[in-house]
Amino acid sequence: MFELLDGPPYANGEAHTGHAINKILKDFIVKSKIGLGYRVRFRPGWDCHGLPIELKIGKQKETPAPQSFKEIRSAARIVADEAIGKQMNAFRRWGVTADWDKPYTTKSSKYVAAQLDIFGQLVEQKLVYRTFKPVYWSPSSNTALAESELEYNEKHQSTSVYFRFKLINVSSPEIIWSSIPPSKPSQFYALVWTTTPWTLPLNNAICVSPNIKYSVIQFEREINNPTSTYYIIASNLVSELEKQSEQKCRILGTVKSENLIGKKYKSCWHNELALPIYEAPHVSDTVGTGLVHTSFAHGFQDYDVAVSNGERIQSFVDSRGCYTRHLGHDLDGKHVLGDVIIRSSQQWFIDVEEIGKRASSMLDEITVSAGDSDLRGSLKQLVTTRNSWCISRQRVWGTPIPGLVDENGEAYTSRELIEWVADLTRKSGNTDVWWEVDLNKILENEDVRRSLKIPKDVIPQLKKNVDIMDVWLDSGLAWHAAKENEMEREHVTDVVLEGVDQFRGWFQSLLLTSVAVKNKLPYRKIIVHGFCIDEKNNKMSKSVGNVVDPILLTDGSLKQKAIGADGLRFWVALSGSENAGESKIGPKIIEDVDRKIVSLRNGFRFMIGGCQGFNGNPINSPLKTLDQDMLHSVDSFVKKTISNYEEFKFRTVANDLTQFIQRNFSSNYVKYVRDRLYCDKIGSESHLSAQFTLHRTAYSLAHIISPLLPHLSAEVLHHLPGSHEKQILRHTFMELQSEEKYYMPELSQLMKVVHELRTVLEASAGPKIDTSKKDIIVYVKPEQEKLLKTSELELPELLNVSGVELNESRDGISVEITDSKRRYCERCRKHTRKDGDNLCSRCFDALVV
Numbered sequence: 001m002f003e004l005l006d007g008p009p010y011a012n013g014e015a016h017t018g019h020a021i022n023k024i025l026k027d028f029i030v031k032s033k034i035g036l037g038y039r040v041r042f043r044p045g046w047d048c049h050g051l052p053i054e055l056k057i058g059k060q061k062e063t064p065a066p067q068s069f070k071e072i073r074s075a076a077r078i079v080a081d082e083a084i085g086k087q088m089n090a091f092r093r094w095g096v097t098a099d100w101d102k103p104y105t106t107k108s109s110k111y112v113a114a115q116l117d118i119f120g121q122l123v124e125q126k127l128v129y130r131t132f133k134p135v136y137w138s139p140s141s142n143t144a145l146a147e148s149e150l151e152y153n154e155k156h157q158s159t160s161v162y163f164r165f166k167l168i169n170v171s172s173p174e175i176i177w178s179s180i181p182p183s184k185p186s187q188f189y190a191l192v193w194t195t196t197p198w199t200l201p202l203n204n205a206i207c208v209s210p211n212i213k214y215s216v217i218q219f220e221r222e223i224n225n226p227t228s229t230y231y232i233i234a235s236n237l238v239s240e241l242e243k244q245s246e247q248k249c250r251i252l253g254t255v256k257s258e259n260l261i262g263k264k265y266k267s268c269w270h271n272e273l274a275l276p277i278y279e280a281p282h283v284s285d286t287v288g289t290g291l292v293h294t295s296f297a298h299g300f301q302d303y304d305v306a307v308s309n310g311e312r313i314q315s316f317v318d319s320r321g322c323y324t325r326h327l328g329h330d331l332d333g334k335h336v337l338g339d340v341i342i343r344s345s346q347q348w349f350i351d352v353e354e355i356g357k358r359a360s361s362m363l364d365e366i367t368v369s370a371g372d373s374d375l376r377g378s379l380k381q382l383v384t385t386r387n388s389w390c391i392s393r394q395r396v397w398g399t400p401i402p403g404l405v406d407e408n409g410e411a412y413t414s415r416e417l418i419e420w421v422a423d424l425t426r427k428s429g430n431t432d433v434w435w436e437v438d439l440n441k442i443l444e445n446e447d448v449r450r451s452l453k454i455p456k457d458v459i460p461q462l463k464k465n466v467d468i469m470d471v472w473l474d475s476g477l478a479w480h481a482a483k484e485n486e487m488e489r490e491h492v493t494d495v496v497l498e499g500v501d502q503f504r505g506w507f508q509s510l511l512l513t514s515v516a517v518k519n520k521l522p523y524r525k526i527i528v529h530g531f532c533i534d535e536k537n538n539k540m541s542k543s544v545g546n547v548v549d550p551i552l553l554t555d556g557s558l559k560q561k562a563i564g565a566d567g568l569r570f571w572v573a574l575s576g577s578e579n580a581g582e583s584k585i586g587p588k589i590i591e592d593v594d595r596k597i598v599s600l601r602n603g604f605r606f607m608i609g610g611c612q613g614f615n616g617n618p619i620n621s622p623l624k625t626l627d628q629d630m631l632h633s634v635d636s637f638v639k640k641t642i643s644n645y646e647e648f649k650f651r652t653v654a655n656d657l658t659q660f661i662q663r664n665f666s667s668n669y670v671k672y673v674r675d676r677l678y679c680d681k682i683g684s685e686s687h688l689s690a691q692f693t694l695h696r697t698a699y700s701l702a703h704i705i706s707p708l709l710p711h712l713s714a715e716v717l718h719h720l721p722g723s724h725e726k727q728i729l730r731h732t733f734m735e736l737q738s739e740e741k742y743y744m745p746e747l748s749q750l751m752k753v754v755h756e757l758r759t760v761l762e763a764s765a766g767p768k769i770d771t772s773k774k775d776i777i778v779y780v781k782p783e784q785e786k787l788l789k790t791s792e793l794e795l796p797e798l799l800n801v802s803g804v805e806l807n808e809s810r811d812g813i814s815v816e817i818t819d820s821k822r823r824y825c826e827r828c829r830k831h832t833r834k835d836g837d838n839l840c841s842r843c844f845d846a847l848v849v
């Protein structure tokens with residue numbers, strides 16, 4: 001049994017080239033595993049919840065925007081179902097084999113209930129908590145976001161500013177002056193630097209580091225002012241300040257960090273407020289000023305500083321992204337102007353610090369790869385640097401977080417409560433139950449109420465928690481919820497295959513939850529693929545207009561030839577596998593793919609054409625040497641391809657196949673066998689030998705390439721005499737090896753000499769002489785002559801000439817080209833006819849009825 005767990009695509013929008021890479025690569029695995037003899041489980045999935053769908057239904061014009069949770073959830077379900085239908089059609093059109101009758105969707109009651117079961121276990125292990133803490137926040141969508149949901153815009157330049165805070169109790173004696181201390185009245189400022197200027201009114205502290213050297217500087221333009229103004233900044237960052245401010249600075253002395261820690265400065269917003277300078281481990285002097293502006297509610301490290309110094313954390317930015325009245329009349333209600341901000345709010349978290357470390361060490365047991373490159377380090381680093389996972393969202397289209405909350409934000413939940421909701425969901429088939437159920441009904445259940453341990457006095461204030469779960473927790477529990485029963489769950493998924501972006505997403509959420517609940521890895525192997533870009537290395541983007549629609553590729557358009565599902569699949573094999581980098585697509589690349597497919601088709605066409613009249617059964621007579629050589633190279637190709645499939649090297653299989661058809665088949669076989677196939681008597685041993693060889697070659701190749709090109713494979717088998725496309729399902733790739741009895745023992749050595757002779761012959765004939773109409777005199781070493789004698793009568797065919805005279809020579813191989821003494825035969829176009837005959841003896845035999 002082999003199981004591939006489908007990373008569910010998002011159930012929104014049409015199928016695109018990214019889906020094509022992902023689903024077709026998965027299909028290569030499924031189909032090749034079947035060919036390798038495994039029973040395979042692959043259930044397709046869809047990720048259905050989340051913000052993009054919820055935002056979309058708010059914007060639909062035809063109907064009034066849904067208001068109640070019931071309306072929103074039901075409209076969202078329709079959007080997801082429509083997208084699932086469209087995407088499933090496309091995936092099937094691409095020839096993807098999967099359990100299409102039993103897909104899993106994260107919105108189904110079965111999935112939601114199974115997800116809640118596991119969530120209950122996480123709660124029981126005390127890994128889930130609710131607290132007031134900074135999280136990424138989207139003011140426009142009014143909800144917390146996960147880091148993996150942020151879209152990084154590499155070209156984005158953030159506004160950064162230098163800002164000065166007036167120091168209160170730092171004075172001249174604490175400075176180590178390089179020359180005479182100043183005599184003028186002086187004022188010291190701490191210089192900070194920030195990329196989020198909107199947080200300056202929310203400043204709570206400045207952080208410095210004992211490991212950094214600080215300088216006291218003065219701007220040259222201020223030297224003659226009546227009061228001396230000094231700035232404190234990390235010594236390493238003075239020149240950067242000069243560059244950025246285009247101002248010359250003078251360094252007048254230094255100050256030790258211990259003379260700064262514990263000092264106070266004036267708040268920039270509340271005039272009467274003195275704020276502290278703290279020491280913090282995250283402060284560095286690689287960028288900024290080495291003095292870090294700190295706003296407890298609006299930064300992750302800032303939050304840690306508050307916790308370690310016992311400070312209170314308050315947020316004065318509301319959920320819409322506006323300053324609250326606490327900041328006074330000037331800012332009240334003004335927007336902070338960020339698409340995504342960091343803001344503290346009450347959220348649910350999973351504590352993943354210890355789990356991440358455990359998971360990281362377990363990762364040594366498995367492989368994380370793209371082709372030959374090992375990417376385990378990236379995943380290890382990501383899971384060990386994470387300490388909490390914000391799993392709540394303030395929306396309604398999702399799986400609920402069953403829990404009760406009191407007026408102070410204190411939360412009460414338990415495994416009993418969650419399982420009670422899971423059971424209700426499972427039994428009713430209704431995923432809205434949490435929103436519908438009455439609070440009193442929850443509290444009426446004795447077991448549930450007792451498990452929640454609610455103090456009596458807060459019972460009247462209780463409310464149901466209405467946050468939903470982060471979608472990464474939905475899909476992250478697929479190792480449990482996407483499986484039908486306990487037997488399926490026993491089997492650890494063999495492979496997951498997704499884009500390189502899933503290091504931040506699904507690979508991680510599967511890993512953390514499985515290690516937390518089962519103390520077991522959720523998969524045995526991770527395979528990574530890259531993204532689609534155009535021929536000029538640009539990302540696919542609607543606004544650039546370079547998006548390639550996979551339906552136009554397969555089905556064609558006015559401007560573009562249809563390359564069919566197999567064309568799309570061959571592109572994926574050639575461009576989408578074995579690397580985590582980009583997969584290019586564009587007209588030139590598609591043309592190249594098409595050319596390669598055409599050459600494969602031509603190869604198969606020749607094989608099928610040569611088999612006309614042949615019944616496909618094994619033959620009893622011995623095979624010709626040339627045929628043995630062909631079948632032998634088919635055997636090696638099959639063997640090599642099996643091992644490439646085992647290592648998921650689909651690009652190598654595709655390239656090998658193209659080369660095999662061009663070199664081994666066309667150049668080394670077709671060119672030589674043509675004469676026998678066209679001119680020998682039909683039904684003769686020599687003719688049957690060629691037909692048998694072509695038949696076996698076509699069958700073996702069609703079978704072994706069926707994971708990559710299933711349509712071409714089926715077409716070949718359909719036309720090949722005595723075979724049927726369904727035949728390949730009954731046989732494994734291993735059964736494609738030909739029996740030893742077909743080969744003479746000295747085949748390889750003999751063919752080695754033949755290949756040497758072909759090279760020498762080609763060199764001495766040059767491009768103008770058609771050697772098939774010539775006789776040749778061959779000189780070879782005695783041991784080579786002995787080998788060639790075993791197939792002496794076949795030498796004209798093996799060397800594609802009219803006649804061969806074999807001679808022994810101590811000097812090694814050489815060839816003389818001569819005119820034949822025999823006459824030209826009109827039928828076979830060789831010099832094989834005796835003087836006086838109409839045809840050569842072979843052609844005469846072939847025509848005798």
Ligand SMILES: [Zn+2]
Nearest residue numbers: 825828840843
């Ligand atoms: Zn002839």
